[in-house]
Each structure stands twice: as structure tokens, then as C-alpha cells.
Amino acid sequence: xxxxxxxxxxxxxxxxxxxxxxxxxxxxxxxxxxxxxxxxxxxxxxxxxxxxxxxxxxxxxxxxxxxx
Numbered sequence: 360x361x362x363x364x365x366x367x368x369x370x371x372x373x374x375x376x377x378x379x380x381x382x383x384x385x386x387x388x389x390x391x392x393x394x395x396x397x398x399x400x401x402x403x404x405x406x407x408x409x410x411x412x413x414x415x416x417x418x419x420x421x422x423x424x425x426x427x
Contacts, residue, residue, distance in 0.1 A: 375423065378416030382409045 386409050393399045 375416045375419030378412050379420070382413040382416060385409045386413065 386406070389406060389409075
């Protein structure tokens with residue numbers, strides 16, 4: 360039997376905010392290295408992957424927001 364607190368934690372979706380946080384950190388690190396330090400050490404595949412993760416995180420947050 361689930362209590363009210365357990366229901367709140369089990370219904371909460373943490374995928375979106377975590378993916379938004381991680382992808383913005385990586386994209387920010389890439390941009391700072393490229394423009395401020397002039398050391399472009401990223402590859403295009405990683406950048407595309409992080410942008411996809413950012414879009415997936417935003418879509419997950421919006422889906423959970425409007426599904427209620």
C-alpha cells in the first residue's frame with residue numbers, strides 16, 4: 360500500500376530536468392572552449408547528441424506538465 364508521500368515520489372519524472380541540466384553543461388563547456396579558449400576539442404557527433412538530449416528533456420518536462 361502506497362502512502363501519499365510514496366505516490367508523489369513514484370509519479371515524479373526526473374528524466375527531463377536531469378537531461379536538460381547535463382546537456383546544457385556539456386553544450387556550455389563546448390561553446391566556452393571553442394569561443395573563449397579557441398580550443399575546439401569537440402566533435403560534431405557529440406554536439407548533435409547533446410542537442411537531441413536537450414530536446415528530449417524539454418519534451419519530457421512539457422509532456423509531464425500538460426498531461427495533468
